[in-house]
């Protein structure tokens with residue numbers, strides 16, 4: 001590791017090597033969560049990344065800090081081994097206040113010739129900027145070197161507003177997806193399974209409906225079973241017993257009902273804060289979901305569901321009997 005880099009002490013919030021399925025092909029991936037200027041929205045009820053940011057830096061300082069993180073990545077990993085790079089910034093890589101233009105250009109230079117997935121909120125996805133970035137990445141190796149990843153979370157505007165407070169509509173998202181497509185980029189859509197205030201059955205219905213909608217404007221759909229992150233509204237509800245993360249059975253049911261392949265990494269799977277069942281069957285199911293995510297092997301999902309566990313009865317009871325709490329429509 002270069003002294004110059006450690007002297008600045010900058011490194012990403014997290015970075016790890018793994019495998020990912022991208023457009024029906026499994027490949028080695030490097031995931032990088034950059035510390036940036038921070039999400040401008042910062043209101044989503046389940047998001048623990050809202051406070052992960054540099055505060056009060058000039059644009060030049062911010063740019064330099066992000067570039068130093070990229071240097072750290074370069075020193076830590078043999079980049080030649082990763083055809084796929086996923087970059088998250090706890091917000092929007094295309095927001096220049098969060099990731100200054102010079103840092104974005106450095107991302108493109110460093111990962112030129114690879115497939116790069118970058119995260120953004122839809123309001124920062126404009127054809128011109130996306131096309132520019134795509135052009136900087138593209139050396140002719142891949143026909144689609146860029147995917148813009150956005151968190152639609154649900155296709156239901158009311159759920160997105162009341163349960164998440166995400167701050168945009170499905171129509172806004174559709175427009176941003178069209179901008180990305182016109183720029184020659186793919187769209188990767190994130191959906192959230194079981195935000196606040198939905199019953200277990202509602203959460204399955206909501207995601208299955210959302211997958212069907214998102215499939216018309218997304219090349220890749222990724223399902224995030226909700227987990228409880230620190231310092232969030234969701235956590236406060238969870239601590240009072242007013243929220244339970246989804247059952248892993250629900251995730252399997254959702255994936256089985258999906259008309260397209262959906263990637264899914266059940267973060268925190270098997271733990272109280274993550275999607276979980278009874279504790280006995282969790283590991284096998286989490287492993288199975290991860291394998292399905294990579295291989296698209298639907299027989300594996302069927303097998304997991306049919307193998308069952310004593311806790312399946314509890315889950316079926318919850319699906320049948322859980323009732324939503326009422327919220328007043330007016331103040």
Ligand code: SF4
Pocket residue numbers: 039040041042043044047048049050090091121151166
């Ligand atoms: S989920 Fe995304 S948009 Fe919402 S507050 Fe977190 S980083 Fe911002």
Ligand SMILES: [Zn+2]
Pocket residue numbers: 277278279280281282309310311312
């Ligand atoms: Zn079980």
